[in-house]
Structure formats: structure tokens, C-alpha cells
Amino acid sequence: MRWGLHPRGPGAAALAAARNLWVSPRLRCHPGWRGTTRRLLVRSVTGASNQLQSSNNGRYRDTVLLPQTSFPMKLLGRQQPDTELEIQQKCGFSELYSWQRERKVKTEFCLHDGPPYANGDPHVGHALNKVIGVIPAFRDRVPHRAPLLEACFFLSHSLAVFPLSLKRKKEVGKLDFKWGKLWEECVDLENGTCAHPLIPDKASPLLPANHVTMTKGTGLVHTAPAHGMEDYSVASQHSLPTDCLVDEDGVFTDVAGPELQNKAVLEEGTDVVIKMLQASKHLLKEEKLVHSYPYDWRTKKPVVIRASKQWFVNITDIKATAKELLKKVKFIPGSALNAMVETLDRRPYWCISRQRVWGVPIPVFHHKTKDEFLINSQTTEHIIKLVEQHGSDVWWTLPPEQLLPEEVLSQVGGPDALEYAPGQDILDIWFDSGTSWSYVLPGTDQRADLYLEGKDQLGGWFQSSLLTSVATRKKAPFKTVVVHGFTLGEKGEKMSKSLGNVIDPDVVINGGQDQNKEPPYGADVLRWWVAESNVFNEVTISPSVLNAARDDISKLRNTLRFLLGNVAGFNPETDSVPVNDMYVIDQYMLHLLQDLANKITDSYKQYDFGKVVRLLRAFYTRELSNFYFSIIKDRLYCEPAGGPKRRSCQTALAEILDVVLRSLAPILPHLAEEVFQHIPYSKEPKSVFRTGWIRTSSIWKKPGLEEAIESTCAMRDSFLGSIPGKNAAEYKVIIVIEPGLLFEIIEMLQAEETSSTSQLNELMMASQTTLLSQEPRSVTTDVIERKGTFLINLEGGDIREESSYKVIVMPTTKEKCPRCWKYTAESPDTLCPRCAEVVGGK
Known part of the structure; x- marks a missing residue:
């Protein structure tokens, strides 16, 4: 049995196409229309459905099935x-x-x-x-x-990675470690020779450099090869020495001379240099000026850039392979791939050593008197075993002779005359965290x-x-x-x-x-x-952004509350109506629901959570609150509790609640669980997160339904637009459609010529609706007429027909029913036929 779907009229081909609207369709349909406003611009409607909640003040209060749920409308403050x-x-x-x-x-x-x-x-x-x-x-x-x-690795406390890092570095030759200079910031340069102001007989060359221009200063700058990357590059091109006269504490070394030794470079050292220039009569002018200088971003103090010896990885040999493998990685957003390749191209090597008081030590032993170091597979294997047994602090706590295996110890002076000392450098924290994949991904092929x-x-x-x-x-x-x-x-x-x-x-x-x-x-x-x-x-x-987010959730919360309240007394296992027997508008909502579920699932897979929010917001505001809910309230509140019309609606609401709930759960887990606990028919497990992802049915997908609903909504918009601000329930509507496919489709929503209880009238939200294939013989002079056209487009254009229609609007002659508040009663004191039957049946 299909509620109210009794097709009649001529046209075998048209009828066959129309029938396909109500079964699992094979049609691809592209509805279109002209002459009216589309359904997406839904107007708010006053009338029967919006007044029903007030009807409980009358003598029929107990016969109206208002929503029932303990789910709170709002959560305030704490x-x-x-x-x-x-x-x-x-x-x-x-x-x-x-x-x-x-x-x-x-x-x-x-x-x-x-x-x-x-x-x-x-x-x-x-x-x-x-x-x-x-x-x-x-x-x-x-x-x-x-x-x-998942696995989290602390940047500054990743000592647990130590054995892992050492195991990776056993094959040290593959990574091509090199001892060199680390440059931490920059300075400037130019060409000829000039005399040094403080060192007699020392000639300083004037050299060209691309980083020095006439746009800033004089175009002639001082060069300190040990105190800036650009200076160092120029010095390297011209084989200049890179001696550093500043130690790790920012003070001059003894090589700088007795007058400067142990003086802080940025403090008293500056005053001493000025005095030395004055004494040698080479100070031309002294004044204070403001200029750009590197500052530490944390302490907001000036820094001294200096060269220091560090450990490097030469990545030249693996860069090409790395860039090729990146092509097989999906980047979101896609532009991030190019950005990563660009940073990789600018990186000729990787400095993996740091000087900190904490971190994973680099297991290198330095010769006490020579510029030599000791690290090999024997020493690293020994350290790995020690760390596995005692933890990574062994590098700092054990005597140096215990950090070396016996066979190596005997070759480097023995325990009493050890020629090497453990290095004090630690691994770059990005090397620590950068090797964490080998713990998270135990398989050699896993990603x-x-x-x-x-x-x-x-x-x-x-x-x-x-x-x-x-x-x-x-x-x-x-x-x-x-x-x-x-x-x-x-x-x-x-x-x-x-x-x-x-x-x-x-x-x-x-x-x-x-x-x-x-x-x-x-x-x-x-x-x-x-x-x-x-x-x-x-x-x-900002507060305004957070307030907007809270308002969004409040609106969603009210939508969910409506859904919960109207599935009270409904058991999906026993009360569900088969899809093909449901009201057309209910089938249409399932059709939209499947499309929503597919798009949301795909958006989650693409990590496009913003699209998930936009899809949900559009669905619960436009399709549910503004459209579907306003249409079905009369059926929910005033039909018999277990009647097929109400059960059809509840079947759709239960599926909508389930899909919307699972769609929002990853983003709003607390709200999802709160709603899940209030579902009247839910069973164990009592958590939405243990019940799987969105479930839909392929039989929900019925593109042909769009023709029926979209065309009816186009006509409804014509009707509502003709009575702005008025109560739609106080008017009756005549719809005139020329014979053809559109008429056959709309006719399947209303079997009778005139009805106040048909699916068509429910969609129109009028007192009653009359469907005609030709103009009525006579109408009163106070009627309002609106015309429009709608394009039926089925089978990708194989079935294509444009039909015109007319909507005739006039005040109803019926009175307001005291129970449902629809204008379908014969007098103000009597129930309408539908309500009389429902109340009498109780």
C-alpha cells in the first residue's frame, strides 16, 4: 500500500516515468524551473503547524502528540x-x-x-x-x-629515543656525517686592500659581494668571516681565514689580545675597542644610531653570531630520492608539497648537533689533545646495550672508561690513561622526533x-x-x-x-x-x-568567534531536540515503514540524507572538516528546520500515534537523527554522546563511538523524487509569495497544470481532485488544495493568480518536458479546528473530519 499514491490519467510513457519516482530509480534527473522562486529560498510560514503547540491550552490538549524528551534545550554557564x-x-x-x-x-x-x-x-x-x-x-x-x-615525542625530553637513534646511526657512512661550521645568523661586505687600524702591517682586502648594494649605507661594509653566513661565503670564495675571537659565553678570547681578553663583546668590549681606536688615533667619529640588529626572539636580547664546530649530515645524495618519493604523498593543502620541496632544495646539509644541558647525547668520543674523534659500530653497540639496561643518563653518569667496550678501551690508552673523553653535544631535537617513525611503524614497509x-x-x-x-x-x-x-x-x-x-x-x-x-x-x-x-x-x-560557534551549536541542539522529542514511542525494529510505502516527502528526505552522508564521509576522508560543518549547517537549518519540520508538524502532532502517516514520518526522523548524530560525533563528541543517551530506543553499547560509522541504504537514492518535490515547492513558493505575512492555513489553493508529465507527477501526490489531507496539501500547507488540468469554469474576483513553468529533465535529457502551471489563491470558507488549528472544520466548535476520526478512534 502506498499512502495516497493512486495515479490516474492518460499517457503510458509519462505514467511509467512518473511511477519510477516511487521505486528504486534508474533515472538520472536534472530538475529545473522558470518563473518562480526555488525552494532553497524557503519563507517562514505561520499557520497550523506553527500554532499547534498552543493547542494544548484547549480541551484537546491530551490528544495532541507534542514532542517528549528530557534532553535539555540549553546548557548555561558551568x-x-x-x-x-x-x-x-x-x-x-x-x-x-x-x-x-x-x-x-x-x-x-x-x-x-x-x-x-x-x-x-x-x-x-x-x-x-x-x-x-x-x-x-x-x-x-x-x-x-x-x-x-599514535605516538607523541617530546622535543626537549625525548631521551627514550636514544637507543633508536643510535641504532639508526650505526650505519654512519650512509648518512655521511661531517664536522664543520654552523652559521646561526648573518652580516655584510666589498674590493682592494686597506690597513688594519689596530694591527700594524696587516692588510685587509676589499672584495666584491652580491649581498652588498648601494641601496643601504655606503656600499662598503666590514667583513667578519667567523660571524655571519654571507661573510663566511665571501671568505670561502677568496680563501680568507675564519678565526673566531669570541667564545661560547660571548667574550673575547686570548687570541684577541690582552686588552680585550675576557671582555663581553656587547658590553665593556665595545668600550675597550673604542678606546683602542682613540689611542691609535683611528677613531674618526663616535655617535649613537639606531639600526637593524639580530635579537633573540624569546629573551628580546641582542645576539652575537659566531662560528662553532658541529656535526652535519650531507643530504645531497638522498635529496633526489626524497623529492621523488614526495610525489607519492598526498599533501593537504596541495600547495604544501611545493613549499616542502623548496625548503628541501635550499638545504645542502643538516646540522644534527646542539649544545644544551639536556637531550639525547651524540655518542662520539673526542681526543683530549688532538682534533680527532672516535665513533664506530663497536662503540655504538656498547652504548645501546648500556642505555637499554640503565637508561640514557649513563652517558652523563658513568665513568668514561665504562662507556667504551673493552676491546676498544685497550686500544685508546686503557682505563687509567684514556686518551678520549665523551662529547658534550646532543642530537638536534628534530633528529630525535624525526626518527620516531621507526618506533611507531615497526614494519620496514609500513607508512x-x-x-x-x-x-x-x-x-x-x-x-x-x-x-x-x-x-x-x-x-x-x-x-x-x-x-x-x-x-x-x-x-x-x-x-x-x-x-x-x-x-x-x-x-x-x-x-x-x-x-x-x-x-x-x-x-x-x-x-x-x-x-x-x-x-x-x-x-x-576571539570572543565573537567563540560566541558564533556557541550559537551554531545551540541551533543544532534545538534541531536534535526536535528529532529526539518526535521519535518518542517509536521503535525502529517494529514500527518502521518500508521505504516505498513512506510519504513522498519522507522518501525525499532519505534521498537527501544519503547524499549528505556520502558527502560528509568523503569530506572527512579529505580532512576537510570545514566542509563537514557547512554541509551539516545547511542541512539542519535549510532542509530540516526551515523546510521539513515546518511541513510535518501536523502529521506528527495530530495523526494517530501508531498511524501509518505518523510512522512514515518517524521512520524518516529516526534515520535523520542517526545520520546527523554520527556525522557530527567526530567534531562534537560530547553533544553526540549526550544525544545518544537520550534516544528512547537505543540499546547497548551506550556510546555512539562503539556503534560504527554512518549507515545508509542504496534504496534511499531516488533522483526522480526531486522532480515531485522541487516542482511542488516551486508552486508552494508562488502561493506563499502571493500572501506575504499571512497565515497560509487560512487560504485554499487551486493548482492548474497543463496535461503532461508534470501533471502526472503532481497527481500522484493527490489522488482526489480536492483534498485537505493529501501529500500535496501537506506540502502546500494550505486549508485545501485542488489539482486541475484545465482552468476552473469560474472563480471569484478576489482571487490571486501566479504563473510559472517547470522543466522536467529525466534520463540525462532523453525525457525532457517543460510545463506551465497556474496557482490560484483564495481565502478559505472553512473554520479553524480547535484541535489541529488547521482551517478545515465546518464550525469553530467542531473538529475537522480528520481530528474527529482520530479522537473518536482513541
Whole structure:
């Protein structure tokens, strides 16, 4: 049985095409229309459906089936974070990761999480990074993609990686380590000779250099080969010495002479140099001026650039292979690939040593009197064993003679006359984190499904991971790389601790000390802000942005509350109506729902969470709240509780609730779980995250339904546009359609010529609707007429027909029913025929 679908009329081919609207179609259809406003511009309508909630004040209150749910409309103030914490505990959020890992699946989705923040409290930029990373983890509850596998490595506390790093460096020849100079900043230069002002008989050459121009200064600059990259490059071209007269503490060495020795370069050392120039009568002028000079970005103090001996990896031999392998990696956004290749091209070598008081030591022994070092497979194997037994502190705590294997120790002076001392250099932290893939990816052929970090890591963690993986196994460690931008303040300014404009995510979630100025938004608002932002560029955060995100969630919350309230008393296992027996508008919503589910799933796979938010927002505001809900309220509230018309609607609502809930769960896990707990027919497990991903049915896809709904909505827009601001239920409508395919399609929505209970009248939201194939013989003079056309386009254009229609609007002669408030009663004190039957049946 199909409710109200009883086709009649001529045209076998047209009828066959129309019938295909209600079965699983094979048609590809492209609806179009002219002469009216499309359904997407839905007008708000007052009338029966919007007044029903007031009807419970009358004597028929108990006969109206209003929504029933304990799901709260709003969570105010502290209720939001408190409810989220309660949900986390009740639904076992902390156990989800273990549950995922224990599931028996064919493949695992591996998110290799990047190095976390180690210097102080995380700020909202780190929250952005972690939210982007954790959303795929929630999405991959799907059996075929399965659990998240992640590993975090601290930049400044990655000593646990020490044995791993050493194992990788046993084949030291492959990485081609070199001892050389590290340049940490820059300076300037030009050509001839000139006398040194303080050293007699010393001639200093004047040399050409590309970095010196006439656009700044005199075009003649001093050159210090040991104190700047550009100076060093010029000195290297012309074989100049690169002696450094400044030590690690920023003071002059004894080589600088007794007058300067132990003087701080940027303090008293400057005064001494001026005095020396005055004494030698070479000081022409002394004055203070403001000029550009390198400063440390953390301490805001000037720095002295100097050359120092470091360990380098020559990456020239692996660069070509690395760039070739990057072509097989998916970068999001795509422009990040070019940016990473460019940074790789600019890097001839990699300095892997640092001088810090903490970190993973480089296991090199230095000769005490000669410029020689000791490192080989024997020494590294010995260190590895010691670290495995006692931890990485052994490098700093054990006596030097115990750090060497006996066979090597005997060759270098023995325990009492050891010629070598352990080096004090540590590994570059990016070498530490860059080798973490070998722990996360135990298989030699395995690659992580996803690496995720900010755009600054194109030359950092992304690159160090790539280089170490290519050097040791000729393979990139990742399949996909997602690169996000940085967070900015309300005015677009950079967010940093030094500027004092860092936003604490804990304050966003739980509120500040003054919660009137810093209210608690909860974690879901923060997650929604991340998801809806274009995270591949810079992302702005401010109170206005967070308030907008909270408003979005409030609207979504009301939509979900409507869905929950109207599936009360419904059991999908026993009460669902077969798809082909459902109301056409209900079938149409399932058709839209499947399309939504496919697009959302694809957007998650593309890590385009902003598109997920846009799709959800458009669906729950436009398709649900503004369109579908306004049409079905009468059927939900006033039809018999177990009647087929109401059950058809509830079947659609249950499926809509399920798809929307699972679609938003990765972004708003707390809201999703809260809703899931309020579903009246839900069963164990009591967590949406243990029940799989979105499920739809192929029989929902019925493109032909678009012809019926879109054409009817075009006519409805003509009707509503003719009575702006008026109650649509107070009018009756005559629709005149010339004979043809459009008439046959619309006729299947209304079997009778005139009806107040047909599917067509439900869509029109009028008192009653009359469907005619020719003009009525007579109409009153006070009618309103609107004309339009609609183009039917089926089978990719094989069936194409444009039909004209006319909508005739006139005031109804019926009275308002005291139960449903539709203008379908004979008098104000009597029920309309439909309500009389429902109440009488009870």
C-alpha cells in the first residue's frame, strides 16, 4: 500500500516515468524551473503547524502528540563543561583508545601525532593542532579503517629515543656525517686592500659581494668571516681565514689580545675597542644610531653570531630520492608539497648537533689533545646495550672508561690513561622526533596514514622524518601530510607568549577567574571553532568567534531536540515503514540524507572538516528546520500515534537523527554522546563511538523524487509569495497544470481532485488544495493568480518536458479546528473530519 499514491490519467510513457519516482530509480534527473522562486529560498510560514503547540491550552490538549524528551534545550554557564566531564566519565572516553586497539580488524589507521608542546602550558594554537588530529580518530570507528595508532615525542625530553637513534646511526657512512661550521645568523661586505687600524702591517682586502648594494649605507661594509653566513661565503670564495675571537659565553678570547681578553663583546668590549681606536688615533667619529640588529626572539636580547664546530649530515645524495618519493604523498593543502620541496632544495646539509644541558647525547668520543674523534659500530653497540639496561643518563653518569667496550678501551690508552673523553653535544631535537617513525611503524614497509602539524614543520618535523626514513629504508614515512596554519588574535596579530596575547584553551573550556568576562564555552565549542575554520590558512580566534560557534551549536541542539522529542514511542525494529510505502516527502528526505552522508564521509576522508560543518549547517537549518519540520508538524502532532502517516514520518526522523548524530560525533563528541543517551530506543553499547560509522541504504537514492518535490515547492513558493505575512492555513489553493508529465507527477501526490489531507496539501500547507488540468469554469474576483513553468529533465535529457502551471489563491470558507488549528472544520466548535476520526478512534 502506498499512502495516497493512486495515479490516474492518460499517457503510458509519462505514467511509467512518473511511477519510477516511487521505486528504486534508474533515472538520472536534472530538475529545473522558470518563473518562480526555488525552494532553497524557503519563507517562514505561520499557520497550523506553527500554532499547534498552543493547542494544548484547549480541551484537546491530551490528544495532541507534542514532542517528549528530557534532553535539555540549553546548557548555561558551568553546565556545559560540567556536562561534558560527566559524559566523558559515563561513556568511557578514556577507554575508547584501548577499545579501538583491541578490535579485530584487517588494517589500522595510523595517525603519527607530532611533537607536543614542552615549554610551558599549551595555548589555543596547540588545541587547534590536536583537535584537527583527533577528529580522524573519532571518524575511524569504521570497521574497515579502524583504530588510531599514535605516538607523541617530546622535543626537549625525548631521551627514550636514544637507543633508536643510535641504532639508526650505526650505519654512519650512509648518512655521511661531517664536522664543520654552523652559521646561526648573518652580516655584510666589498674590493682592494686597506690597513688594519689596530694591527700594524696587516692588510685587509676589499672584495666584491652580491649581498652588498648601494641601496643601504655606503656600499662598503666590514667583513667578519667567523660571524655571519654571507661573510663566511665571501671568505670561502677568496680563501680568507675564519678565526673566531669570541667564545661560547660571548667574550673575547686570548687570541684577541690582552686588552680585550675576557671582555663581553656587547658590553665593556665595545668600550675597550673604542678606546683602542682613540689611542691609535683611528677613531674618526663616535655617535649613537639606531639600526637593524639580530635579537633573540624569546629573551628580546641582542645576539652575537659566531662560528662553532658541529656535526652535519650531507643530504645531497638522498635529496633526489626524497623529492621523488614526495610525489607519492598526498599533501593537504596541495600547495604544501611545493613549499616542502623548496625548503628541501635550499638545504645542502643538516646540522644534527646542539649544545644544551639536556637531550639525547651524540655518542662520539673526542681526543683530549688532538682534533680527532672516535665513533664506530663497536662503540655504538656498547652504548645501546648500556642505555637499554640503565637508561640514557649513563652517558652523563658513568665513568668514561665504562662507556667504551673493552676491546676498544685497550686500544685508546686503557682505563687509567684514556686518551678520549665523551662529547658534550646532543642530537638536534628534530633528529630525535624525526626518527620516531621507526618506533611507531615497526614494519620496514609500513607508512603512517597521516602526519599532521603546522606549516612551520615543512622544514622541521615533516622534513626530518622524511630524510631519516629515506636514508635508512628508501621510503617516505607518511601517506598523507596535513599542514595547518597558525592562530591569530582578534585583530589578526600573531599569537605568542612573548606578546602576552596567548589564549589558554583551558580558559576557553572552563572559563576564567571572572566568568562574566571569560565565560566557560566547553570543549565542543572549541572543537566546532577549529572544524569550521579554514585551518589551512591563519585562523582567528576571539570572543565573537567563540560566541558564533556557541550559537551554531545551540541551533543544532534545538534541531536534535526536535528529532529526539518526535521519535518518542517509536521503535525502529517494529514500527518502521518500508521505504516505498513512506510519504513522498519522507522518501525525499532519505534521498537527501544519503547524499549528505556520502558527502560528509568523503569530506572527512579529505580532512576537510570545514566542509563537514557547512554541509551539516545547511542541512539542519535549510532542509530540516526551515523546510521539513515546518511541513510535518501536523502529521506528527495530530495523526494517530501508531498511524501509518505518523510512522512514515518517524521512520524518516529516526534515520535523520542517526545520520546527523554520527556525522557530527567526530567534531562534537560530547553533544553526540549526550544525544545518544537520550534516544528512547537505543540499546547497548551506550556510546555512539562503539556503534560504527554512518549507515545508509542504496534504496534511499531516488533522483526522480526531486522532480515531485522541487516542482511542488516551486508552486508552494508562488502561493506563499502571493500572501506575504499571512497565515497560509487560512487560504485554499487551486493548482492548474497543463496535461503532461508534470501533471502526472503532481497527481500522484493527490489522488482526489480536492483534498485537505493529501501529500500535496501537506506540502502546500494550505486549508485545501485542488489539482486541475484545465482552468476552473469560474472563480471569484478576489482571487490571486501566479504563473510559472517547470522543466522536467529525466534520463540525462532523453525525457525532457517543460510545463506551465497556474496557482490560484483564495481565502478559505472553512473554520479553524480547535484541535489541529488547521482551517478545515465546518464550525469553530467542531473538529475537522480528520481530528474527529482520530479522537473518536482513541
